[in-house]
Amino acid sequence: MAFDLDTGQPLLSVRDLSTSFKSLTGWTEVIRDISFDLHAGETLALVGESGSGKSVTSLSIMRLNPAGRTRTSGQVLFEGQDLLHLSEEQMLRVRGNDIAMIFQEPMTSLNPVLSIGFQLGEALRLHRGITQAEAMKEAERLLERVRIPAARARLSDFPHNFSGGMRQRVMIAMALACGPRVLVADEPTTALDVTVQAQIIDLLKELQREEGMGILFITHDMGVVAEVADRTLVMYKGNMVECAPTREIFANPRQNYTRALISSVPRLGSMAESPAPRPFDVTDRETAVQSTPDFTVAPVRPDEAPVLEVEGLRTRFPIRRGLFGRLVGNVHAVENVSFDIRPGETLSLVGESGCGKSTTGRSVMRLVTPQAGSVRLGGQEMVGLGRSALRRIRQDIQMVFQDPFASLDPRSRVGSSIAEPMIVAGLDRELIRQRVGDLLEEVGLSRDMARRFPHEFSGGQRQRICIARALAVRPKVIVADEAVSALDVTIKVQIVNLLMELQARHRLSMLFISHDMAVVERVSHRVAVMYLGEIVEIGSRAAIFSSPQHAYTRQLLAAVPVADPGVARDRAPAAFGDLRNPVKPPGYEPPRRSYRKAGPDHLVRIDEF
Known part of the structure; x- marks a missing residue:
């Protein structure tokens, strides 16, 4: 340019x-x-x-x-x-x-009760003065241009039917509609x-x-x-x-x-010489003085039994049309996903929007119900558990969501939000009051902030509150679903360091879901790469980042922006092809997958796209 x-x-x-x-x-x-x-x-x-x-x-x-x-x-x-x-x-x-x-x-810009096609068409009709049919045709072209699969079929979908990344593509299409x-x-x-x-x-x-x-x-x-x-x-x-x-x-x-x-920018490749995850250097924003956090992440012992075991996990969402809700297809969100996590270990799930990362985390938490597979936490099967048994076992596995403002009740003081899991667990109220203050201090906030409401905090502070709430019942596993993706770079570094410090202090296991490859490289013991609901490569951090074997993994790494204008302008990501449509007709079953061993604890799917 x-x-x-x-x-x-x-x-x-x-x-x-x-x-x-x-x-x-x-x-x-x-x-x-x-x-x-x-x-x-x-x-x-x-x-x-x-x-x-x-x-x-x-x-x-x-x-x-x-x-x-x-x-x-x-x-x-x-x-x-x-x-x-x-x-x-x-x-x-x-x-x-x-x-x-x-x-x-x-989601604050799209009307949740109107279809995507109607909202795109409305902008086109208002500004261009074209007919409804012409508007729908142009809307389909715009969705295709921002790389939304099955654009014509998705015109009738509503915003909640799209992933976060897909919704942002719709917004870009809408903004560019009138040139x-x-x-x-x-x-x-x-x-x-x-x-x-x-x-x-x-x-x-x-x-x-x-x-x-x-x-x-x-x-x-x-x-x-x-x-x-x-x-x-x-x-x-x-x-x-x-x-x-x-x-x-x-x-x-x-x-x-x-x-x-x-x-403060996380740089891909900065962990090439490090045998284990390492916290970021903390940058003081006013003076740009560098210092190193005074904690180290404990190594994972390979002889320990996994705390979380996932095997053959499958989650699909039905698509129904017509007056009688006829089944016309299924979204194959997660297909035959298997992994395990040991005490004190971080396994990161990476991949494009819509690849099934978040659905995998929600299926593990039983926030959505998988159709098949096994999820064992501390040896106990979670799939099929009733409500009361599930409530008890969830004390050992907690989740930190991407949007901290949507995760906190705006009408409740943050102290009440942090206390809620402990109240459900039946803890003594005096103990809860003491522990709320302790948790706020542990995540770098003050005890008196418990009386404030969520809108009185910055985005980074709200995410710290969500982490405090997740730690309230002393879980063994934290599922962090894009927990730092919406934060600016300096706050992101602070939250990532906080998670790693808490992991080192409590020997927490983490399922870290992210699309930020530089952060993933920094925090992970192992990495699993997902594409279209399936794991295409899984291995140690060093193996994935130093010797990626699958074409899709190589494309992910090639697409990471580099904080150097000279390098970034000349970057050309490897071509891998368009993201395929996860919507399949009723009765469709994916082919059986096979993997090859590319090294110790490094598996790569054989059948490439």
Whole structure:
């Protein structure tokens, strides 16, 4: 992507943009004097931690902050007209047609009671004035372009029928529907795995080349910044820290905060010489001083009996159509998955969105009911257990979910949320009160925070609360389902280190579900790679990352963004083919799989796609 930054009239020119929010105590300024230009064909990255003001900047440009409670000053010039002075009716014509936005959380942007096809078609009919039939045809083309399998069949599905990554692809398709001149992308790849992330980035680049679109790309992932951005603007606590060409930012960052952001990026291959998982170096955001956590992860003893054994696990979801709910197919989410985890060991499940990682974790927890297979926890079979027996055994296996805000009851104080598992377990109330405070301190919070509500905490703090709740009944196994994927890089490092410290202290076993390959390399003893509901390769961390054998594993590793603009621009991921459709007709049974041994404790599926 080549663009001369010194010539031409900018598409979008922001001058001295400041935004304040009204509270009970008065007006609070959250961003101050933000200025930049965005040219046609250019990508400008806004980077910084959660709370730095990135999203408020984008919402201020689009005039989507709450009316009556927001005060915005400065200029936002789009092709010469100041958007801050347009009427709401005029802004409705600008949004979608001229400037489109992709939001970070698709479930808050998609209507849960309307089909995906209707929502895509509605945007097309509103802005293009085309017929319903034409809108549906164009919607199908857009879904295919963002690589959603069986696009025509999925037009009638609802948002809850899609995985998180698939929903984000729908949002990208919706934003690009009317060919906008400027695209504001607010963390558009945060919830996506590395291969789909690479494809979405390539798609945005292709559209940019074709239409001369300017992209304001908001992210906390410095690897993605190196991949997509021509220029980078770094923000901290509502202020501009520095703005320069991306190559210059990475080669010669002028500010300590920028250096800290870059140094905090997990780098693939950094564990090549380490025989066991190792915590991240902790970076102080203000001074960029490095220090090493004072704990080590205990090695796993291979002679110990596994604490969790999964064998032949199969989970499918029926698809029904028509007035009488006729079965027309099944989503083969998990097929013949087998693994075990020993005390103090971390097994990571990796793969694309929709590959069955989260469904595997939920099936192990019995949050969804598998159709076949065995899940033994401490030697006791979980599949087939009744409600009361399942409640007792779940004290030994707990889960940390991806979205901590959705996991916590917004009406309950966090102390009550942490206490709930202990109340269910029948512990003494005085003991529970003491233990809630102890747990908060153990995850790096203070005891008096127990009386606060979830909305009073940052995303990283909410995830710490969820970890405290998971530890409440002293489990043997933690299932961490994308527990750090939505967090910015410095908070992600802190949460990962916290999980590893707790594992070392309590000899916890972890099933770590993630699409972040650099984090997986750092925390794992063993890694299982999933594709289309099946494990295609499983082995030690060193074997998977140093000597990947399956073509899909190699593609996953090749797609990881590198926090180096020179390397990232030349990266070409290995082709593996499109993600196949997991929806199969009734009665379909997959072929029997066979594996070869590629080394000690390293198995690779023979039949490749």
